[in-house]
Amino acid sequence: MHRLARTGGTAGLLRWLAGRSEGWAGIVGPDGTVLHAAARTEGAMAPDVAALVAASASALAERGVQAYSVDTGEHTALLLPVSVVPQGVGEPTAPVLAVVTPRPVAAGLAVLLTDVVLPLSLCLRAETLERKRRRVDLAESRGREAVLHLLMTGQLSIAQQVAGALRPRLPDPVRVCVVECSGDDRDEVARVCVDADGGRSWIVRCPVYARHLILVMPAEEKVPEPGAAAVDETVAARVGDCVVGVSEPVPLADTATGYRQAFHALAVARELPTRHARFGASPDPALAVGGVGRRWADELLNPLLTHVPRRAQDPGSQELLATATSWLAFSSHATDHLKVHRNTLTARLRLIGELLGLDLHRLADQSALDLALRVRATPSPACTPDPAPGCAPESAQPAPAPLSAPYGPAPVSGTSQAAGGLDEILLRPDVRDWADTQLAPVLGAEETLRTWLRCEARLGPAAAELGISVPGARKRLTRLETLLQRSLLRPPSARYDLWLALRSRDLEASSHGNG
Secondary structure: OHHHHHHOHHHHHHHHHHHHHOOEEEEEOOOOOEEEEEEOOOOOOOOOHHHHHHHHHHHHHHHOOOOEEEEOOOEEEEEEEOOOOOOOOOOOOOOEEEEEEEOOOOOOHHHHHHHHHHHHHHHHHHHHHHHHHHHHHHHHHHHHHHHHHHHHOOOHHHHHHHHOOOOOOOOOOEEEEEEEOOOOOHHHHHHHHHHHHOOOOEEEEOOOOOOEEEEEEEOOOOOOOOOOOOHHHHHHHHOOOOEEEEOOOEOHHHHHHHHHHHHHHHHHHOOOOOOEEEOOOOOOHHHOOHHHHHHHHHHHHHHHHOOOOOOOOOOOHHHHHHHHHHHHHHHHHHHHHHOOOHHHHHHHHHHHHHHHOOOOOOHHHHHHHHHHHHHHHOOHHHOOOOOOOOOOOHHHOOOOOOOOOOOOOOOOOOOOHHHOOHHHHHOOHHHHHHHHHHHHHHOOOOHHHHHHHHOOOOHHHHHHHHOOOHHHHHHHHHHHHHHHOOOOOOOOOOHHHHHHHHHHHHHHHHHHHHO
């Protein structure tokens, strides 16, 4: 019995009892509800066994006795309270062990039941505590997930208020770390992460990818002991099948940027023998657009920012902004991130597209919206300032000519009319420098990337246009991920940045050709 209690718990003990009694065994609540049950064979017992034990349990509770039995002619029901308190004290809410066995009752069965009460009661109490622990863990996990969601959507003050009840405190500035582990090892990997950095990180189970842990770590790394490694190196070394990507130091308000960087670093780490990587230095396009870019973003997003729902149950502007941000980051996985049905997500995206005048099925419009949202999330002083007053204002510069490159690669298409003005921003010197930095690793070998983006980042059409198989196109893009040190095939993807970079280069080439 004690071996079964350790290995099989309540279910194992009840199955064993049902076999020894050649009948039915179960745990019944004081009100007669069957909580756990096991039968030797299906259909071997009387069909009214549940009613029998319910009536017997009620009689046991009413009489306040320590044991009760009842005969039905063919069967005998034996009931004992399951409690570890001393005999005579009683416990009115204690569950009851019930066994229904064919007559005549086997010799020694009553003694066997009194012996099994103690290990059975200990199992019940241990399982009850485990269920409570899991509920507490689930509540804490959902709380941490909510804080991360608030950080990812830029609601810093609310995130800090919600996080105040949990530990540790949210650091600022931070590094974001994404750990990819196999199977159901996230809890064990989380314990390794806590040991590696002394419990200083804010650890969240990713709501989108079941194999990912997200760590929001202090940017100032703990001074290591002699011979000690950084957190990402330690975790990769101690967990043999995990991969780790780490962002640059970013303000807590830019956690979403840090997450994208860590995700891109994760794509690089998968190809490295060390299984960990840190995001390489790369400017954000939102920092290069200047004041004119900020005005463009405000103008584009204004219909969304000022949207007032017609009904109280309809999503407001903040909810739509969060939906757009999550969808651009996670694509169809946004349903897991936002905890909404896919039809709800589709309806919200349709409304966002109508409000902004964008076709969100097109990569060009997705890229414009992504840039506008990132510009809006970037503090104004961080943007590159506009040229000095002596220079010609950008608004006075000539508009870019239509793209014409008959002897060059096919250009990526432009955005919808609602995103007008983006081409002017992409011709800024700072943006052109940013685009050159983005595309430098694939200079002279852009055919696959350009074709994939022109096909709306879809593998099938891109493979057909390139004249190769879909697995072949996937392999090419995987190699590009290593060169670019960015994730392309899994969201968050660098496709928006690369579309903007290629569009900037095409516009520059066109302006030089027309000049």
